[in-house]
Amino acid sequence: MLTYILQRLGLALVTIWAISVISFVIIQLPPGDFVDAYIANLSASGSMVSQQEAQALRQLYGLDQAVWVQYWKWISRVVQGDFGPSMEWGRPVTEVIGDRLWLTVVVSIAAILVTWGIALPIGIYSAVRQYSVADYGFTLIGFIGLAVPNFLLALVIMYFGFVLFDLNVGGLFSAEYQLAPWSWGKTLDLIRHLPLPAMILALSGTAQLIRIMRANLLDELRRPYVATARARGLAEWRVIVKYPVRAALNPFASTIGYLLPFVVSGSIVISVVLSLPTVGPVLLRALVAQDMFLAGAIVLLLGVLTVVGTFISDLILMWIDPRIRAGIHG
Amino acid sequence: MSTLVQPEIPFVSAAEDRIAAATQLELTWWRFRKHRLAVVSGIVVILFYLIVIFADFLAVTPPHSTDAARSYIPPQAVHWFDQDGSFKPHVYALKGRRDLRTFKLHYAPDPTDRRYLVWFAEGYTYRLFGIFETKTHIIGLDRGVPEDALFLLGTDQLGRDVWSRLMLATRTSLTIGLVGVGLSLFLGILLGGISGLYGGAIDTVIQRVIEILRSIPTIPLWLGLAAALPNTWSVTQVYIAITVIISLIGWTELARVVRGRFLALREEDFIMAAELAGASRLRIIFRHMVPSFLSHIIAAVSLALPAMIISETTLSFLGLGLRPPAISWGVLLQDAQNLQAIAIAPWLLLVAVPVVIVILACSFLGDGLRDAADP
Numbered sequence: 070m071l072t073y074i075l076q077r078l079g080l081a082l083v084t085i086w087a088i089s090v091i092s093f094v095i096i097q098l099p100p101g102d103f104v105d106a107y108i109a110n111l112s113a114s115g116s117m118v119s120q121q122e123a124q125a126l127r128q129l130y131g132l133d134q135a136v137w138v139q140y141w142k143w144i145s146r147v148v149q150g151d152f153g154p155s156m157e158w159g160r161p162v163t164e165v166i167g168d169r170l171w172l173t174v175v176v177s178i179a180a181i182l183v184t185w186g187i188a189l190p191i192g193i194y195s196a197v198r199q200y201s202v203a204d205y206g207f208t209l210i211g212f213i214g215l216a217v218p219n220f221l222l223a224l225v226i227m228y229f230g231f232v233l234f235d236l237n238v239g240g241l242f243s244a245e246y247q248l249a250p251w252s253w254g255k256t257l258d259l260i261r262h263l264p265l266p267a268m269i270l271a272l273s274g275t276a277q278l279i280r281i282m283r284a285n286l287l288d289e290l291r292r293p294y295v296a297t298a299r300a301r302g303l304a305e306w307r308v309i310v311k312y313p314v315r316a317a318l319n320p321f322a323s324t325i326g327y328l329l330p331f332v333v334s335g336s337i338v339i340s341v342v343l344s345l346p347t348v349g350p351v352l353l354r355a356l357v358a359q360d361m362f363l364a365g366a367i368v369l370l371l372g373v374l375t376v377v378g379t380f381i382s383d384l385i386l387m388w389i390d391p392r393i394r395a396g397i398h399g
Numbered sequence: 400m401s402t403l404v405q406p407e408i409p410f411v412s413a414a415e416d417r418i419a420a421a422t423q424l425e426l427t428w429w430r431f432r433k434h435r436l437a438v439v440s441g442i443v444v445i446l447f448y449l450i451v452i453f454a455d456f457l458a459v460t461p462p463h464s465t466d467a468a469r470s471y472i473p474p475q476a477v478h479w480f481d482q483d484g485s486f487k488p489h490v491y492a493l494k495g496r497r498d499l500r501t502f503k504l505h506y507a508p509d510p511t512d513r514r515y516l517v518w519f520a521e522g523y524t525y526r527l528f529g530i531f532e533t534k535t536h537i538i539g540l541d542r543g544v545p546e547d548a549l550f551l552l553g554t555d556q557l558g559r560d561v562w563s564r565l566m567l568a569t570r571t572s573l574t575i576g577l578v579g580v581g582l583s584l585f586l587g588i589l590l591g592g593i594s595g596l597y598g599g600a601i602d603t604v605i606q607r608v609i610e611i612l613r614s615i616p617t618i619p620l621w622l623g624l625a626a627a628l629p630n631t632w633s634v635t636q637v638y639i640a641i642t643v644i645i646s647l648i649g650w651t652e653l654a655r656v657v658r659g660r661f662l663a664l665r666e667e668d669f670i671m672a673a674e675l676a677g678a679s680r681l682r683i684i685f686r687h688m689v690p691s692f693l694s695h696i697i698a699a700v701s702l703a704l705p706a707m708i709i710s711e712t713t714l715s716f717l718g719l720g721l722r723p724p725a726i727s728w729g730v731l732l733q734d735a736q737n738l739q740a741i742a743i744a745p746w747l748l749l750v751a752v753p754v755v756i757v758i759l760a761c762s763f764l765g766d767g768l769r770d771a772a773d774p
Contacts, residue, residue, distance in 0.1 A: 333616040356719060
């Protein structure tokens with residue numbers, strides 16, 4: 070059991086390291102070093118940077134030294150929570166990102182909860198009533214969810230919200246709470262706005278999950294213990310829910326590992342369409358304006374959060390599946 | 400292992416004879432034909448690739464020709480029968496009238512000015528298959544140029560014909576998907592094959608790399624890489640770069656499939672037999688192993704295609720993929736990015752329809768192929 074945890078932890082750390090290298094590469098990709106860009110950016114807005122200041126900045130990030138030294142200087146500052154300045158906003162990156170990171174997390178978690186909430190009952194139903202009309206219907210809806218890119222779904226819903234209900238669906242807060250400090254009312258407002266983006270994000274992940282759940286449950290339903298339970302006269306719903314569903318649930322939890330990166334990716338795109346105050350629109354703007362410290366920080370933070378989420382899901386999986394705890398694979 | 404259980408068949412009928420002699424691909428094909436939905440989807444996919452080949456022929460107006468006077472014209476109704484009831488498809492020419500209060504241009508069909516549709520009419524000059532210079536397009540009008548009167552799917556803000564642009568966008572998006580899958584397939588077979596064939600430390604390393612790649616959210620990564628492409632690059636350069644970026648991350652699933660097949664086949668009796676017969680390693684791989692999992696590969700490819708298409712569309716939609724003047728589904732959908740645009744011109748969202756159809760068709764086709772390859 071400990072070996073399993075250590076193994077997952079090791080992989081998570083290696084992944085985080087890989088993500089940090091990729092983020093650093095993304096920061097380095099645009100031509101010229103970032104101080105050049107910084108100076109160009111500042112002079113475009115009218116203010117001047119002295120030669121000394123530029124030299125100081127270069128020294129701070131070791132831009133005159135080897136690439137791995139630069140990486141080391143950057144990453145050691147990042148670990149201390151300093152992601153560098155954002156050129157476009159003229160403020161530290163941490164300030165720009167601020168609440169947006171947590172809102173991204175909230176939206177992603179909500180999307181995963183909705184995915185489970187939809188996939189679990191439908192998966193069970195489709196397995197128990199295999200080849201029924203509803204089974205085919207759900208499969209079809211799932212497929213459409215799979216086939217429609219997130220942003221298209223968001224666009225279409227936005228359009229119909231506008232045409233049919235004269236609603237402007239978008240954002241995570243009502244106008245009066247947009248700039249307000251956090252309060253109970255603002256949280257409630259957030260919860261009211263969450264279902265739509267969560268549903269849009271969930272729909273594309275649900276199809277696969279329904280099919281996994283259905284297939285697993287079908288396997289379990291054919292096992293002799295189900296026949297035994299029936300023979301002993303247990304109520305049908307108990308026969309299904311108490312044993313086979315529990316056994317079929319394990320791979321369900323393990324899918325979070327692939328679901329999470331998927332949902333985080335999707336949240337970036339639909340945030341742009343629905344103008345949600347997550348890191349998505351900021352990342353896009355930063356990349357277009359080549360504000361690389363900001364972009365690199367967002368890529369890094371999203372990657373790390375995804376890895377942490379996956380690691381936590383591994384722990385949960387271990388908790389609910391005794392076979393993994395005992396070190397048995399199968 | 401299954402050889403022990405197989406009963407002796409005393410009288411072999413002609414049909415069984417055929418099955419016994421059939422290659423793996425033939426068997427897969429026979430099983431595949433039974434999946435109705437998959438066969439229909441396969442036909443749909445083929446039709447779409449015909450559009451790719453004949454995009455210019457199907458377009459009616461030059462896709463880049465702009466005219467502010469034709470801005471945001473809604474899709475036009477085609478009238479199938481003439482006044483006397485004979486079958487003569489035609490459209491009404493549009494008359495623009497400026498509202499003197501709002502200064503907005505309104506278009507009204509003019510029933511007195513009928514333009515009849517003509518098959519194989521002459522239009523703008525293009526090269527069929529990139530070789531033969533021709534002017535023939537699938538339809539045209541009997542009078543005037545189609546730029547002024549034929550708006551099957553309406554026009555966009557700059558007055559460009561959506562139908563013609565959609566045809567060319569289909570070509571770009573579907574070829575990017577195919578080339579991307581090709582690159583992914585190359586990487587997937589190479590790395591998956593090495594992984595499955597050699598096993599041991601190299602397998603562990605490749606598997607870890609795949610796991611790491613799969614646990615990183617792809618969109619931020621793609622965006623980051625795509626944003627670094629210089630603005631000065633030509634359409635072709637960006638096209639190639641975007642394809643490479645997409646396939647750099649897309650190969651993992653294909654590698655997983657290939658590795659799984661290699662691992663499974665390594666233990667098979669016929670591989671052992673080939674080895675004992677003294678066949679070389681390369682011969683075993685290409686003569687014995689690859690044919691037996693070719694159908695799996697085809698299935699994996701057709702399942703990977705939708706992901707590629709979605710990736711390209713999403714990137715271009717966000718403005719970091721293909722950039723105008725390139726025309727792709729994502730670029731077209733970018734015009735419909737905000738509520739104002741789709742409120743004024745909802746028909747711009749029609750571009751989404753072929754996107755969804757192709758992705759669905761590829762998924763069903765891939766599913767059918769997978770079932771057929773692995774009963």
